[in-house]
Amino acid sequence: MGKASRDKRDIYYRKAKEEGWRARSAFKLLQIDEEFNIFEGVKRVVDLCAAPGSWSQVLSRKLYLPATLSSDSKDDDLPLIVAIDLQPMAPIEGVIQVQGDITNARTAEVVIKHFDGCKADLVVCDGAPDVTGLHDMDEFVQSQLILAGLTIVTHILKNGGKFIAKIFRGKDTSLLYCQLKLFFTQVTLAKPKSSRNSSIEAFAVCENYSPPEGFNEKDLHRLLEKVGTPSGTGHDLDCSSGWLEGANKVYIPFLACGDLSGYDSDRSYPLPKSTDGSSYKSLDPVQPPIDPPYKRALEIKKASNHASLNPPILH
Numbered sequence: 259m260g261k262a263s264r265d266k267r268d269i270y271y272r273k274a275k276e277e278g279w280r281a282r283s284a285f286k287l288l289q290i291d292e293e294f295n296i297f298e299g300v301k302r303v304v305d306l307c308a309a310p311g312s313w314s315q316v317l318s319r320k321l322y323l324p325a326t327l328s329s330d331s332k333d334d335d336l337p338l339i340v341a342i343d344l345q346p347m348a349p350i351e352g353v354i355q356v357q358g359d360i361t362n363a364r365t366a367e368v369v370i371k372h373f374d375g376c377k378a379d380l381v382v383c384d385g386a387p388d389v390t391g392l393h394d395m396d397e398f399v400q401s402q403l404i405l406a407g408l409t410i411v412t413h414i415l416k417n418g419g420k421f422i423a424k425i426f427r428g429k430d431t432s433l434l435y436c437q438l439k440l441f442f443t444q445v446t447l448a449k450p451k452s453s454r455n456s457s458i459e460a461f462a463v464c465e466n467y468s469p470p471e472g473f474n475e476k477d478l479h480r481l482l483e484k485v486g487t488p489s490g491t492g493h494d495l496d497c498s499s500g501w502l503e504g505a506n507k508v509y510i511p512f513l514a515c516g517d518l519s520g521y522d523s524d525r526s527y528p529l530p531k532s533t534d535g536s537s538y539k540s541l542d543p544v545q546p547p548i549d550p551p552y553k554r555a556l557e558i559k560k561a562s563n564h565a566s567l568n569p570p571i572l573h
């Protein structure tokens with residue numbers, strides 16, 4: 259798809275470039291905030307799976323930059339934003355970057371060190387594995403990222419804090435919902451207007467972190483495994499697939515969010531005319547990835563194109 263054609267078919271892609279966001283995903287977090295007010299009172303945040311950085315940009319613009327403008331804020335009083343990804347990210351003002359795998363305990367330790375004994379008010383996770391198109395497989399790998407996120411949450415989130423995580427809706431969504439409900443009093447699945455209807459993506463908005471009494475972080479996996487077994491955890495939520503019908507059915511709160519009369523991510527919009535009558539010029543992406551995993555593939559492709567255009571001269 260050419261750039262102008264993508265600008266036409268994907269209004270959020272075009273708007274992201276116009277407003278200086280590195281990715282269209284920025285609108286998803288902004289629309290979740292419109293509905294849930296997730297930034298209220300927030301001073302310390304962890305952005306998991308952050309590259310290329312549009313959510314970190316939102317955090318910087320909503321939390322860090324306004325604080326730098328406030329006359330009474332001192333350096334040690336500024337919001338703390340720590341962003342982690344496997345991929346390196348170009349710098350963003352007020353965002354500390356950690357390159358690492360969130361499923362690795364050492365990454366979690368580095369994040370915890372940055373908080374220096376303090377707790378976070380908010381953890382966001384927009385992690386996504388390379389999608390295979392096999393829904394069960396994609397949903398499973400996605401759920402592993404959420405569990406890694408939840409592990410970090412249990413170490414770093416303050417009581418009453420919030421966790422926002424991308425999920426793929428599928429047959430295990432109820433199980434995941436129940437697992438999250440063990441730790442948060444309020445869990446809602448949100449579908450921002452900028453997330454396409456055709457995509458199984460949604461966001462778990464988990465509010466009011468309150469782990470079970472006596473909870474020890476080391477017991478997380480044992481506790482999660484217990485959810486969904488008929489013996490259960492003592493909670494009245496039982497989410498294994500066989501228990502999802504009749505009186506035991508778990509109803510998951512699901513909410514569309516963002517201005518519902520606003521842009522529809524599944525519609526094409528005409529390209530704007532320039533004021534001087536010249537034809538439409540597509541903007542370049544705000545910040546292309548600095549070291550994407552597909553870089554090597556592009557180099558190989560370029561080299562093979564070059565070789566086919568310049569065949570060796572045989573003597």
Ligand SMILES: C[S@@+](CC[C@H](N)C(=O)[O-])C[C@H]1O[C@@H](n2cnc3c(N)ncnc32)[C@H](O)[C@@H]1O
Nearest residue numbers: 283307309310311312313344359360384385386
């Ligand atoms: C959809 S992108 C995130 C977009 C980002 N929120 C933004 O607004 O720019 C998903 C990211 O998850 C990262 N990711 C996937 N698995 C990861 C892992 N195990 N540890 C850290 N990052 C991971 C990928 O490298 C990718 O950058």
